[in-house]
Amino acid sequence: MQLKELASLIVGSRITGAEETEITGIQTDSRKVKPGDLFICLPGTAQDGHEYAGQAITQGAAALVAERPLDIAAPVLYIKDSRTAMAIISDHFYGYPSHEMKVIGVTGTNGKTTTTFIIDKILSDYGQITGLLGTIGMRIGDKTYPTQNTTPDAADLQAAFRRMRDVGTGYCIMEVSSHALAMGRVKGCRFRTALFTNLTQDHLDYHQTMDRYLAAKGLFFSRLGNEYSPHESDRKYAVLNVDDPASAELAAMTSAQVVTYGIHQEADVRASGIQFTSAGTSFMLSTFCGDVPVHLKLIGKFNVYNALGAVAATLLEGVPLQQVKNSLEEMEIVQGRMEPVNEGQNFLVLVDYAHSPDGLENALKTISEFVEGRVITVFGCGGDRDRGKRPLMGEIAARYSDFVFMTSDNPRSEDPERILDDIEPGLLKAGLASSEYSKIADRKEAIYQAIEMARPNDVVLIAGKGHETYQIINGTVLHFDDREVAREAIRGLNRD
Ligand SMILES: CC(=O)N[C@H]1[C@@H](OP(=O)(O)OP(=O)(O)OC[C@H]2O[C@@H](n3ccc(=O)[nH]c3=O)[C@H](O)[C@@H]2O)O[C@H](CO)[C@@H](O)[C@@H]1O[C@H](C)C(=O)N[C@@H](C)C(=O)N[C@H](CCC(=O)O)C(=O)O
Ligand SMILES: Nc1ncnc2c1ncn2[C@@H]1O[C@H](COP(=O)(O)OP(=O)(O)OP(=O)(O)O)[C@@H](O)[C@H]1O
Numbered sequence: 001m002q003l004k005e006l007a008s009l010i011v012g013s014r015i016t017g018a019e020e021t022e023i024t025g026i027q028t029d030s031r032k033v034k035p036g037d038l039f040i041c042l043p044g045t046a047q048d049g050h051e052y053a054g055q056a057i058t059q060g061a062a063a064l065v066a067e068r069p070l071d072i073a074a075p076v077l078y079i080k081d082s083r084t085a086m087a088i089i090s091d092h093f094y095g096y097p098s099h100e101m102k103v104i105g106v107t108g109t110n111g112k113t114t115t116t117f118i119i120d121k122i123l124s125d126y127g128q129i130t131g132l133l134g135t136i137g138m139r140i141g142d143k144t145y146p147t148q149n150t151t152p153d154a155a156d157l158q159a160a161f162r163r164m165r166d167v168g169t170g171y172c173i174m175e176v177s178s179h180a181l182a183m184g185r186v187k188g189c190r191f192r193t194a195l196f197t198n199l200t201q202d203h204l205d206y207h208q209t210m211d212r213y214l215a216a217k218g219l220f221f222s223r224l225g226n227e228y229s230p231h232e233s234d235r236k237y238a239v240l241n242v243d244d245p246a247s248a249e250l251a252a253m254t255s256a257q258v259v260t261y262g263i264h265q266e267a268d269v270r271a272s273g274i275q276f277t278s279a280g281t282s283f284m285l286s287t288f289c290g291d292v293p294v295h296l297k298l299i300g301k302f303n304v305y306n307a308l309g310a311v312a313a314t315l316l317e318g319v320p321l322q323q324v325k326n327s328l329e330e331m332e333i334v335q336g337r338m339e340p341v342n343e344g345q346n347f348l349v350l351v352d353y354a355h356s357p358d359g360l361e362n363a364l365k366t367i368s369e370f371v372e373g374r375v376i377t378v379f380g381c382g383g384d385r386d387r388g389k390r391p392l393m394g395e396i397a398a399r400y401s402d403f404v405f406m407t408s409d410n411p412r413s414e415d416p417e418r419i420l421d422d423i424e425p426g427l428l429k430a431g432l433a434s435s436e437y438s439k440i441a442d443r444k445e446a447i448y449q450a451i452e453m454a455r456p457n458d459v460v461l462i463a464g465k466g467h468e469t470y471q472i473i474n475g476t477v478l479h480f481d482d483r484e485v486a487r488e489a490i491r492g493l494n495r496d
């Protein structure tokens with residue numbers, strides 16, 4: 001595609017250099033530029049892409065998109081706002097792929113990955129070709145790829161949609177993070193359904209206040225389906241968790257049809273008579289298509305919410321209720337979400353991705369529903385992220401545990417010990433005595449000590465990193481997998 005075709009999309013844009021320059025790809029990271037790419041210079045939070053224009057050209061970029069004058073001998077497309085231009089250009093370059101399939105987006109503080117996996121399971125069992133995009137990675141056809149962010153930027157996202165379409169994908173089920181909404185990564189995407197899980201404190205390092213965090217989520221719903229259509233496939237749905245107070249505000253922001261799910265309030269899709277065990281969760285599912293009893297292998301009330309959201313989204317796609325039930329009942333635990341590590345020991349070890357106060361509280365409440373012995377919790381908080389959540393997570397860990405190991409999550413550029421100092425006041429506020437917790441920055445050591453401490457019927461919760469297979473310490477990415485470490489620690493016990 002020629003540069004001038006892309007320029008024609010953006011009001012007030014201007015090209016210096018050859019307008020006919022042929023563009024064969026789009027890139028926003030100079031290190032990944034391939035010959036023929038259009039390199040979009042993005043002013044970022046840590047760096048400024050304009051500084052890397054030279055490197056992009058050296059790597060073979062055919063042209064650049066920039067907000068400010070570049071002193072460079074290459075064609076440049078000047079625009080006012082690189083991020084909006086990136087969304088418009090990428091959508092056009094890849095042929096508006098989100099218009100050729102149904103995109104179901106899931107947003108909310110917690111439960112996005114799990115909900116997308118449940119929707120994916122139900123729709124694939126129903127015979128649909130699905131693609132999945134989120135924290136754990138991206139699945140296109142039967143191949144999976146790693147993702148750096150939960151929601152990629154517009155250039156990578158539209159490219160992924162195109163590849164999904166090229167292998168016949170009918171549904172893309174994706175996580176839509178609040179960062180993505182605030183940064184316009186999903187601008188231009190045509191969503192069929194926008195699903196909201198919940199809103200609780202996290203990411204205030206980025207959004208500053210809960211109001212701004214909610215406003216970012218609101219963008220998803222306010223942009224959804226402002227026009228109606230006679231075609232069923234063009235209809236838009238906002239699927240909202242009615243038990244979360246933010247849903248009322250989101251409902252008011254959208255002109256799409258609102259479909260609700262919940263446990264406590266009246267809802268279109270609802271669960272009642274919920275029973276919890278360590279082996280799963282049973283409930284009566286009432287929907288606008290009828291009622292059925294369901295037994296989930298997933299544990300915890302929060303997974304009932306995730307299942308209800310997925311039920312609403314898939315019933316709207318015409319999946320029969322009985323098939324929805326069958327898929328729910330077959331649904332396996334999502335990796336790193338309340339994932340048991342079982343080496344035949346007589347206590348339970350769960351690895352969970354809870355990394356926000358609400359996530360941790362839900363994981364621990366779930367355990368309290370069935371635990372017979374003590375609860376031993378190993379957790380930390382990520383560095384370079386919302387500091388405000390640290391004492392809150394400390395307080396929650398203390399409230400629901402008999403013993404707490406405070407340890408490192410991904411300290412990133414921060415001093416691990418300082419992060420633990422931020423968590424500790426929360427433990428003290430909850431009244432934990434010094435004999436009831438340990439501060440061990442080395443995560444492997446903390447996991448080993450927790451497992452050595454466990455007695456029959458105890459539950460050891462290792463929270464925060466879930467599926468992650470790395471730990472970022474001092475900016476260096478090291479291999480680390482909670483499940484592997486826990487397994488080694490349990491095997492070590494068995495040898496003693
Ligand atoms: C705060 C934040 O979200 N930052 C994201 C953002 O970075 P940025 O735009 O600020 O970019 P920057 O690092 O300042 O660099 C500016 C530009 O220079 C370019 N550059 C930079 C260096 C270089 O050598 N060459 C080069 O071209 C960069 O590619 C970028 O285009 O855009 C980058 C490219 O898309 C992201 O990778 C980066 O995610 C960082 C790694 C991150 O940690 N993000 C987290 C907070 C995040 O987004 N999380 C949400 C999930 C949250 C949740 O709900 O749990 C997510 O969707 O993943
Ligand atoms: N509906 C929910 N409500 C509250 N907590 C939840 C819910 N679902 C999952 N959790 C907790 O949050 C953790 C993360 O779940 P999940 O990965 O599904 O969320 P996410 O929204 O995708 O997270 P991220 O923002 O990091 O992508 C789980 O390990 C669990 O402890």
Ligand SMILES: N[C@H](CCC[C@H](N)C(=O)O)C(=O)O
Binds near residue numbers: 382383
């Ligand atoms: N999407 C979240 C994941 C946090 C996971 C936790 N292990 C951490 O590193 O803080 C973030 O980037 O803030």
Ligand SMILES: [Mg+2]
Binds near residue numbers: 135
């Ligand atoms: Mg996720």
